[in-house]
Amino acid sequence: MPPYTIVYFPVQGRCEAMRMLLADQDQSWKEEVVMLDSWYQSPLKASCLYGQLPKFQDGDLTLYQSNAILRHLGRSFGLYGKDQQEAALVDMVNDGVEDIRSKYIALIYTNYEAGKNDYVKALPTHLKPFETLLSQNKGGQAFIVGDQISFADYNLLDLLLTHKVLAPSCLDAFPLLSAYVSRLSGRPKVKAFLASPDHVNRPINANGKQ
Template sequence: MRMLLADQGQSWKEEVVTKETWLQGPLKASCLPKFQDGDLALYQSDAFLRHLGHTLGLYGKDQREAALVDVVNDGVEDLRCKYATLIYTNYEAGKKEYVKALPEHLKPFETLLSQNQGGQAFIVGDQISFADYNLLDLLLIHQVLAPGCLDSLPLLSAYVARLSARPKLKAFLASPEHVNRPINGNGKQ
């Protein structure tokens, strides 16, 4: 979401609540994270992305593309769940096997790219979507986990480079707000 907002030239205010503050105060009864857009309060990261997709015109150019954006985003979230399971429950014992299987988990995204302007555009259509930002985030995280994970996937590798070079996104990715933010709450990468 931060990459999407930065790349789209949107400003935002982020309020980080520490676990200790959350456990001790009235926030304990609430669901976090929370996204506030005017008087609209949303919970759940995918809801944030979909809302921003609708609001900022990042949900495909028509119903067909919107459905494909949803498919991609759901695929990203499926892999993100596998990643989270590894990071938070089975890191030491499971990392080697996870990294070994990673190219097969990423191959469907490579295939989708190849079917869209030969992999030279976005994941769906000819304009960026919220799913592109979500996929980019997941790919960047995986490059930290396994630096060579995109070596056998040239279209995904070029896609990461191409999106990361977008001027506003490049600036955000180099900013202390991004660079100094831990990837995972438990410090594992």
């Protein structure tokens, strides 16, 4: 039995970054898929600590909150920077990713038709800090922090891939970010994951908008 179980809806959503991380770290995991139409009346919802998914099992440890899960995996696999200073920067990057992800989720589920144009226009302002961070780290030729991959890299990569679907030209003004996406997507295990039927056939969001 795989040591990890992801309990989530049949979408990429907030779990694709952790799936990508596990795949790249050569880990196996089990998926327990929860259908949306049964979720709201299910005993599972009532049993979840915050009444929401994802739920993540690591042996006898049960975790909720996607960013807490990513940080746990970061600690488990040495994906949290080489020292305390880098760890602080990794946390900062991950919080920056969460800021954009929250805006994206609000757009997708509450204001897609009316808000998409304004969202895409504002996107360069939100992406620029990541381009700046890359430029300050080995000229943008490495990872977002330091010289080894971190859990924040997987989260940022997932966010950027999602936004390239929403706005295909969104990285055109950011050569370092664009190269970063190509570089990380080309890591053999990440490339295999992104090409896998599980990833390709899993919708990004639950309402079909992307």
